[in-house]
Amino acid sequence: MKKKSFIGLAGNIGVGKTTFTKKMADAFGWSPFYESVADNPYLSDFYGDMKRWSFNLQIYFLHHRFKAQKEILELDDGVVQDRTIYEDVEIFARNLHEMGRMDDRDWENYQNLFSIMTSYLRKPNLIIYLKASTDTLQTRIHSRGRDYENSIDPEYLHQLNVAYDQWIEKLKEIPVMIVETDQFNIFNDTDRFKSILEEVKNKLN
Helix, strand or coil, rough: CCCCEEEEEECCCCCCCCHHHHHHHHHHHCCCCCCCCCCCHHHHHHHHHHHHHHHHHHHHHHHHHHHHHHHHHHHCCCCECCCCCCHHHHHHHHHHCCCCCCHHHHHHHHHHHHHHHHHHCCCCEEEEEECCHHHHHHHHHHHCCHHHHCCCCHHHHHHHHHHHHHHHHCCCCCCCCEEECCCCCCCHHHHHHHHHHHHHHHHCC
């Protein structure tokens, strides 16, 4: 594989991106870059009042992921990133705007900032889309026991799933690999995980 391969892991809340990121980075000997969740100062407020805190939350995620991608540019080895910067605008911010929880002024401001920032960044060599049903996502979210996620509306998860499918279908400038995870336990299904790693190698080569 290319020495500076860059894989972005995409997927909904609770799909298992962080675990997948760690195991893939370990398997390839690459650097993992994780999404800022535990130290995010807006998440709890956001789930309590999405309309009030949507813009603040999305700006926080955008600046954190931009910082990570600047660091990625400086590395000489491979990288696995837990959620891509493109999901911030194409999935989360867009969905909040369409739901009426981000007004037109904030949405336009956010899009303009996103466009300028991403023009300086390197695109992933491959995006791996981890896909799961809303029921599976709910089960996984509840099992990890984060208090601020208890109030997540199943309808919100469903809307995000729809947005992900639409984004992946129209994404042409970056190669995509889809991994169905409803019946996949990354800790127990070692043969399946090995086959996924082999497929990744083939796509990168």
